[in-house]
Amino acid sequence: MKSYDYRSDTITKPTDKMRKAMYEAQVGDDVYGEDPTVKRLEELSCKISGKEAAMFVPSGTMGNQIAVKVHTSPADEILLEENCHIHWYEGGGIGAISGVVSKLIKSKNGIMDIDQIERSIRADDIHFPHTSLICMENTNNKCGGTVMDLNSMKEVYSLAKKNGIKVHLDGARIFNAAAYLGVSPKMLMMESDSVMFCLSKGLCAPVGSILAGDEDFIKRARKIRKMLGGGMRQAGILAAAGIIALEEMTERLREDHENARILAQGLDRIKGLKVEMDTVQTNIVMCDVIRDDLDSYRLREELEKSGVYSTVITDKRLRFVLHYHISKSDVTETIEIVKKTTVNL
Ligand code: TLP
Numbered sequence: 244m245k246s247y248d249y250r251s252d253t254i255t256k257p258t259d260k261m262r263k264a265m266y267e268a269q270v271g272d273d274v275y276g277e278d279p280t281v282k283r284l285e286e287l288s289c290k291i292s293g294k295e296a297a298m299f300v301p302s303g304t305m306g307n308q309i310a311v312k313v314h315t316s317p318a319d320e321i322l323l324e325e326n327c328h329i330h331w332y333e334g335g336g337i338g339a340i341s342g343v344v345s346k347l348i349k350s351k352n353g354i355m356d357i358d359q360i361e362r363s364i365r366a367d368d369i370h371f372p373h374t375s376l377i378c379m380e381n382t383n384n385k386c387g388g389t390v391m392d393l394n395s396m397k398e399v400y401s402l403a404k405k406n407g408i409k410v411h412l413d414g415a416r417i418f419n420a421a422a423y424l425g426v427s428p429k430m431l432m433m434e435s436d437s438v439m440f441c442l443s444k445g446l447c448a449p450v451g452s453i454l455a456g457d458e459d460f461i462k463r464a465r466k467i468r469k470m471l472g473g474g475m476r477q478a479g480i481l482a483a484a485g486i487i488a489l490e491e492m493t494e495r496l497r498e499d500h501e502n503a504r505i506l507a508q509g510l511d512r513i514k515g516l517k518v519e520m521d522t523v524q525t526n527i528v529m530c531d532v533i534r535d536d537l538d539s540y541r542l543r544e545e546l547e548k549s550g551v552y553s554t555v556i557t558d559k560r561l562r563f564v565l566h567y568h569i570s571k572s573d574v575t576e577t578i579e580i581v582k583k584t585t586v587n588l
Contacts, residue, residue, distance in 0.1 A: 246550040247577050249563035250528060252416075252445040252499075256315065256568070260491070261447065269480035270516070273299075274469070280479030284486050287313055288453040291489060292438055293429040296461035298454050300484055301416045301473050303328075303472050306439035306454040309467045311376065311577065313460055313481040314409040317342030320372040324350050324364055326385035328413055329378055340471070344372055353383025353397045377403050379433060380413040380519045381420045382515035385556070387519070387526030388503075390420045391520075396434035414440040416536070418493040419525040428493075436460065445496055445526060445566050446488035450481045494565075498525040499565040502574050506563060509578030515585050530558065537588055545588060549580045 254531075257265070271277035281299050288297035300306045307329050315321060321337070321472055323330050325347040329337060337343050344444055348355045348365050363370040381391040394410075403410045410437035414420070414428075421428040432438045437456035444447035454464055468474060475481070507528045512517040515534035522529060530553075532539050538558045546553060554562040 244550045245567065246552065247573050249565070249569065249577075250308045250552050250554050252564045252566035253443060254568075255445065255447045255566050257484050258447055258487070259448045261487050262448075264483040264487055265289065265354065265480050268483035269477045270477035272476050273478045274474040274476060278477065278479040278482070281482040283452070284482040284489075287486060287489055288455055291428060292440075292453075292455040293433040294432065294438065295453035295457045296455065298461050298464055298468065299475075299478060299485070300439075300452050300454050300468060300496055300517060301450060302443075302551070303413070303439055303441045303452040304333050304336070305468070305471060305473050306334060306452045307411070307413055308340050309454060309464045310342065310411040310437045310439060310456075311337050311378070312341045312410060312467050313463045314376045315341050315343050316373075316375065318372055319343045319375040320365060321345050321376040321378065322348050322360055322374065323378050324348055324353060324355050324380055324383065326350065326353065326383060327378060327380045328384055328415065331378075331385060349561045350383075350386070352389035353380060353386040354391050355379070357398050359402075360399065361402060364408065369422050374408055376409050376411060377500045378411045378413060379435065379562075380415075382423075382525050382527075384415070384527065387522035387529040388416065388419065388525035389522050389523050390423045392424060393426060393430060393434070395470065396431060400434040407574075409437070410435045412438040414438045416441070416444060419445065419496050422496045423524050424492070442485040442488040444491040447483070448484040448488040448577070451485050476575070495567070496526065498568075500524070500570060501567075503528050503565045505571065506565065506577065509574070510581060513578075513582050513585055516581070528559045528565070530563060530565040531560070532559050537585070541588070543586065545584050546581065549584060551577055551580050
């Protein structure tokens with residue numbers, strides 16, 4: 244049976260060109276700073292992000308966690324968008340690794356309420372924790388791949404600077420945001436002190452993310468990466484795929500966005516399902532089950548019997564993520580399968 248796997252863009256597999264580059268990669272021990280391919284990937288990442296320095300990390304989660312640790316001291320308070328990955332999906336790591344507390348900021352489609360940020364910055368008072376960091380996420384995963392526009396990012400960054408607070412950008416899907424806005428990724432990444440972006444999502448690299456910032460930040464980040472066990476040895480094998488991800492795979496993300504809209508429109512037309520179309524901006528579709536007699540666990544299970552794979556977000560919401568291995572005709576077929584399945588439930 245044919246399968247249509249929308250669980251995540253993390254399921255993408257390396258392309259043939261990546262596999263060949265991985266096979267041929269020049270390698271060395273990266274903990275000694277001797278892997279030429281990792282160095283090449285890090286230099287390329289500096290160019291793309293406009294940051295002074297960059298470091299290859301095994302995962303987006305590790306990149307975010309290192310950034311929080313470098314920017315904060317234990318008992319600090321950090322401001323997080325209420326739906327963000329750092330809060331929801333990183334196992335509470337910021338508590339264990341950095342010892343910080345967090346305050347969640349309300350948002351509309353991932354764009355934080357700037358007044359609430361301003362009100363949340365702590366006064367200098369012995370009772371209060373120190374506010375040291377604000378984290379943004381662009382695109383915002385849990386909001387449905389929604390995009391923070393450049394002005395909203397600028398607003399947050401300038402408010403932070405005015406108050407001596409650092410800004411970290413979780414840019415796991417920053418290339419999707421840039422494609423949607425029609426701006427260079429650099430313009431978005433410049434509105435932060437540090438940025439993490441993923442090579443292993445829609446860009447098809449098998450493993451890895453980049454953390455970038457100024458020289459001093461990355462110097463300290465390298466020490467934390469080692470502490471967390473993220474110092475990899477002949478990592479050039481992986482970096483070789485990462486280079487192709489950055490050089491050749493970002494342009495095509497628009498196709499995923501187009502397919503996401505087609506899927507969203509198709510699902511929204513099915514009785515008992517609803518998609519908030521204004522949130523369908525990039526490659527993620529959040530589909531709500533609005534029938535009282537049906538929940539998303541049951542629907543997911545039934546769809547899987549016909550080869551359509553999705554993720555449960557809440558008991559009434561499924562997530563479908565578009566990526567390299569899903570074509571326009573797959574989307575058309577998927578809509579038909581979902582239609583048939585829901586009618587029979
Ligand atoms: N997101 C994954 C899951 O962890 C939920 C997914 O399937 O979407 N930031 C953002 C915004 C992310 O969406 C993710 C992964 C990460 C960070 C973490 O990246 P990895 O999986 O490389 O640790």
